Amino acid sequence: MADLSALQQAVIKGDRANAVKLTQEAVNAKVSPKEILDQGLVAGMAVVGARFKKNEVFVPEVLIAARAMKEAMGVLEPVLAKAGIKPAHTAVIGTVQGDLHDIGKNLVAMMWKGANFGVIDLGTNVPPEKFVEAAKQHQANVVGLSALLTTTMPAMKKTVEAIKAANLPGVKILVGGAPITQAFANEVGADGFAPDAATAVDVAKKVLAA
Amino acid sequence: MNTRERFHAQMHYQPRDRSLIWDFNFWRETIPIWHEQGLPKDIKHDYTGAGTDEFFGMDPTARWTGYAGLCPGFEVKVIEDRGDHEIIQQDNGVHVLRKKFMSSIPQHVRHLLVDRASWREHYKPRLDPAHPSRINAQRAKEHSARGDVLLLSGGSLYGSLRDWMGMENLSLVVYDDPAWFEEMVTTMADCVVGTIQRTIDLGIQADACGIWEDMCYNAGPLLSPKHFKKYLVPQYRRITDLLHRANVDVVWVDCDGCIDHLIPLWLEAGVNCMFPIEIGTWGADPIKYRQQFGRDLLMVGGFDKHILMAGPAAIDREIQRLTPLVEEGGYIPLADHRVPPDVPLAHYVHYLKSARRVWGKNTNLRPMHPSIA
Numbered sequence: 141m142a143d144l145s146a147l148q149q150a151v152i153k154g155d156r157a158n159a160v161k162l163t164q165e166a167v168n169a170k171v172s173p174k175e176i177l178d179q180g181l182v183a184g185m186a187v188v189g190a191r192f193k194k195n196e197v198f199v200p201e202v203l204i205a206a207r208a209m210k211e212a213m214g215v216l217e218p219v220l221a222k223a224g225i226k227p228a229h230t231a232v233i234g235t236v237q238g239d240l241h242d243i244g245k246n247l248v249a250m251m252w253k254g255a256n257f258g259v260i261d262l263g264t265n266v267p268p269e270k271f272v273e274a275a276k277q278h279q280a281n282v283v284g285l286s287a288l289l290t291t292t293m294p295a296m297k298k299t300v301e302a303i304k305a306a307n308l309p310g311v312k313i314l315v316g317g318a319p320i321t322q323a324f325a326n327e328v329g330a331d332g333f334a335p336d337a338a339t340a341v342d343v344a345k346k347v348l349a350a
Numbered sequence: 351m352n353t354r355e356r357f358h359a360q361m362h363y364q365p366r367d368r369s370l371i372w373d374f375n376f377w378r379e380t381i382p383i384w385h386e387q388g389l390p391k392d393i394k395h396d397y398t399g400a401g402t403d404e405f406f407g408m409d410p411t412a413r414w415t416g417y418a419g420l421c422p423g424f425e426v427k428v429i430e431d432r433g434d435h436e437i438i439q440q441d442n443g444v445h446v447l448r449k450k451f452m453s454s455i456p457q458h459v460r461h462l463l464v465d466r467a468s469w470r471e472h473y474k475p476r477l478d479p480a481h482p483s484r485i486n487a488q489r490a491k492e493h494s495a496r497g498d499v500l501l502l503s504g505g506s507l508y509g510s511l512r513d514w515m516g517m518e519n520l521s522l523v524v525y526d527d528p529a530w531f532e533e534m535v536t537t538m539a540d541c542v543v544g545t546i547q548r549t550i551d552l553g554i555q556a557d558a559c560g561i562w563e564d565m566c567y568n569a570g571p572l573l574s575p576k577h578f579k580k581y582l583v584p585q586y587r588r589i590t591d592l593l594h595r596a597n598v599d600v601v602w603v604d605c606d607g608c609i610d611h612l613i614p615l616w617l618e619a620g621v622n623c624m625f626p627i628e629i630g631t632w633g634a635d636p637i638k639y640r641q642q643f644g645r646d647l648l649m650v651g652g653f654d655k656h657i658l659m660a661g662p663a664a665i666d667r668e669i670q671r672l673t674p675l676v677e678e679g680g681y682i683p684l685a686d687h688r689v690p691p692d693v694p695l696a697h698y699v700h701y702l703k704s705a706r707r708v709w710g711k712n713t714n715l716r717p718m719h720p721s722i723a
Contacts, residue, residue, distance in 0.1 A: 154525060195611065198574040200521035207522070240447060240457035243517055244567065264457050265435075288455075290656070290692050318568045318607075321631055335631065336569035 142166035144180040147212070151184025154204025156211045159184075163212040173219040177256060181209045181216070185254030186341075192251075193338035199247070202337075206250045227258035229348060232274045233284035234262030236295040241288035244317055247337035248284055255341040257282070268295075268302035275308050282344050285330075287317040296320070297328040304329060312347040316340065351714070352497030353409050354557055361558075361600050361623070361648055363679035369709035370409045371702070371716075372684045374626050374651065375399050380691040387695040390721065406702055407718035413498045415490035415556060416549045418505030418542040420473070421481035424462075442514055443472060463514040466530055473514065477537055479544025487552045494555070502549060502598065504561035504589060505542040507535050507582050508573060509605075512565065517572055524577055532581055539585035543592055550596045558600035559593050561586075561621060566607030568632055575611050583619045590620025600648060606687065608632040613639070617646060626651030628686045636683075637675055650682045653701075658685060658693040662700045669704050676709050683709065 142165055150158040159181075166176045188205040191197040220226075231252050235245050242264050249259050260278050262270060275283050283303055287296045300313055315325050316334040325333035332347040334340035351359065351367050359366035381395040381402070393401050399411045423441030430437040437447050437459060448456035462472050494500055511534055512520050523531045549556070565572050573582075590601055602623035603616055609624060610632075616624075627636050627649055636652035657668045675681050683705070689698060699722050706715055717723065 195570055198570065199517070199572050200524050200574065200577070203518055203521045204525050238449075240449070241455060242457060246518070290659070290690055318630060338569065 142169040142171045142176075144171070144176065144183075147176070147180035148184040148187070151181055151205050151208050151212070152187050154201065154208050156204075156208040159208040159212040160215055163215045167215060167219055173216055173223050174225055176216055177220065177225075181212055182254065182256045185209055185251075189251055189254065189338055189341055193336075202247070202250065206254055209254055227256050229281045229344070230258040230260070230278050231282040231284055231344065232260045232262060232271060232278060232280040233286070234266035234271060234274075235264040235286045235288075236292055236299050237265055237267045238295050239287050239289055239292035240264045241286070241317075244288065244337060245284070245286040248286065248316065248334065248340040251337050251341050252282075252284075252344065255345075257344070266299075268299040271299055272302050272306045272308070275303065275311055276306070280308075280311055281348055282312050282314060284314045284316070284334075284340070284344075287315075287320060290319045293319060293324065300328045300330055312344075314340070314343060314347065354494075354497050354499050356409070357412075357499045357557060357682075360679055360682055363645065366679075368711040368713045368715075369676050370682050371407070371706055371710050372409055372411065372650075372682060373399075373406075374684050374686075374688050375411075376402065376689045377691055380689055380693070383691045384695040384698075388721075389695055390719075404716075405719045406699075406722070407706070407716045409716060410496070410498050412501045412558070412560070413490075413493040414501050414503055414560070415493070415554055416485050416503040416545045418479070418484070418503045418538075418545040419510065420476040421478070421483055422476065442510070444514060458516055461514060461516050461519065463511075464519070466527075469530070469534060474537055477541040479541050479548065484545050485549055485552065485554075487554060490549075490552075490554045499558065500554070500556045502546055502556040502559040502593070503542070504559040504601065504603075505538060505545070506562045507538045507542075507585055508565050509563040510538065511535070512572065521572070524573065524581075528581075535581050535585055539588055542589050546589070546592055546596070550592075556596075556598055558602060558623070559589070559598055560625075561589075561601065561603045563603055563605045564607070566605055566609050566612065568608055568630055570608050570611050575615060578612060578615050579618075583615055586616070586619035586621055594620065602648070602650060608634065610634070613643060613647065617643065622646060623648035623650060625649070626684065626686050629654035629656070630686075636672065636681060640675060640678075640681070645680055648680045651684050651686050652681070653683050653685050655685050655687055655690060655693065658689065658697050658701055661697060665697065665701045666704055669701075669708050673708055 147162040192202050233249050249261050252259050285296050285299055287293055303313055312331040314332040315330040322333045332343045334343045356366050356370050378395050385391050393405050424443040426441050427439050428436055437445055439445050443462040444458055445460035446456035447459050600623050601621045602625045603621050604625050606628045636649045657664045672683055
């Protein structure tokens with residue numbers, strides 16, 4: 141009998157061996173792959189995300205949980221693909237032009253993957269046109285822009301302008317990074333602002349539902 | 351009073367003629383931009399503050415004695431030239447992608463420290479405290495004779511390991527191989543303790559000790575407080591116990607980001623001074639910290655660099671707001687990180703003049719260059 145609550149716990153604890161084993165058992169038991177994903181892996185990462193937001197767990201605990209989910213997804217992805225199940229949302233993410241920082245951006249990408257977003261990571265120092273091109277190519281619903289430096293905040297503004305000028309239907313733009321504030325997000329016309337990686341999932345879901 | 355006497359009086363809540371007027375230097379690209387705004391071209395950027403301190407009339411910056419990092423360092427070399435960017439091997443063995451003319455944190459592209467074998471082969475041997483190049487006693491004595499503040503190198507227990515391995519890799523080691531994580535942290539502390547002991551044995555009396563960690567980001571620490579307490583606090587204790595025996599009771603830690611979760615643990619470990627109190631979007635505030643932690647917590651920093659960008663009225667308001675804390679002591683104000691290039695030179699000069707008048711009481715100050723005085 142597949143135990144999705146045990147799978148959820150394995151993800152929360154970052155127990156990758158058990159996460160893989162329990163995912164395989166659920167697949168073998170013909171549990172719907174969507175159910176395994178939503179009630180096991182994503183539910184586990186949601187608990188981790190909530191604890192992260194409340195500072196009950198920290199970066200290493202999130203990393204081991206995300207690794208457990210990733211390895212379990214190695215078992216589940218072929219089954220999801222066979223069933224034609226795709227992520228509900230697709231996100232493009234990158235650090236804006238002139239900025240080489242990637243820790244915050246990587247954490248947000250990890251949290252979005254944990255919430256079953258398809259994530260295309262463009263890396264660092266990404267020019268505005270590359271964000272536009274990737275959003276078009278992957279039919280993204282969300283574009284996430286990261287900056288660590290006050291000096292690269294103008295590049296974030298330019299990128300928002302470029303994405304808006306491209307008139308991509310349904311694309312929401314989220315911004316974040318150490319110097320970024322809600323006021324700055326409003327000023328540049330972003331659809332959402334995530335003050336930290338832990339809240340990036342909630343903010344993305346909120347702007348997508350709006 | 352000389353700089354050292356003023357430092358001790360300020361850090362120990364004792365009477366003094368005025369506050370120290372210090373800053374945490376500038377981003378490398380700030381100075382060329384300021385050249386366009388009127389700064390004489392012969393004033394060059396220098397991380398020791400040698401040229402800029404004199405020009406701006408700052409009190410001499412604290413001087414390091416001893417080095418508890420990698421000895422010898424790795425060869426610094428260009429691995430790949432990409433036009434305005436380059437991949438270089440840093441002296442810590444890490445390959446990074448960086449802008450050629452930018453002083454900001456570069457992007458790591460390859461780490462040499464990946465497992466126990468690479469630790470044993472490349473890093474552990476470079477952490478021998480007995481390495482002959484760790485201490486320059488002559489220079490320390492010269493600084494001391496000039497009345498400079500002498501800082502012992504407290505090295506780093508976590509921050510350097512994170513640099514050498516990458517944050518994600520080191521975070522996983524905490525769970526995958528905790529014994530190795532503990533061994534690395536202990537080795538780092540051994541190097542610090544051994545280097546400080548050698549410095550003491552040479553008869554050098556330091557005024558403070560500086561530890562570098564940079565282990566927090568805008569939402570909190572990169573390592574859980576639980577692991578911090580388990581692995582780092584006992585090792586900090588070894589360092590601070592030695593320092594206290596040597597009459598060094600100001601032990602500061604350089605850590606950007608939101609440090610709120612770690613301050614109580616640092617205090618527990620005997621690390622009693624926070625630097626540079628980055629204000630950030632998380633709203634750190636030296637005044638609130640004093641209310642929360644009392645006089646046991648010493649602070650250096652805490653003047654929001656964004657206020658330097660905002661202009662004279664905002665600068666003056668913030669100087670007035672911080673003045674009671676400066677007067678009380680246990681606190682030396684300075685910009686909460688190196689001054690970035692988006693601070694206009696005119697704002698910075700205004701800040702300095704106000705700080706010199708209010709905190710420096712226009713008393714016994716080093717003169718500013720006539721072009722800005």
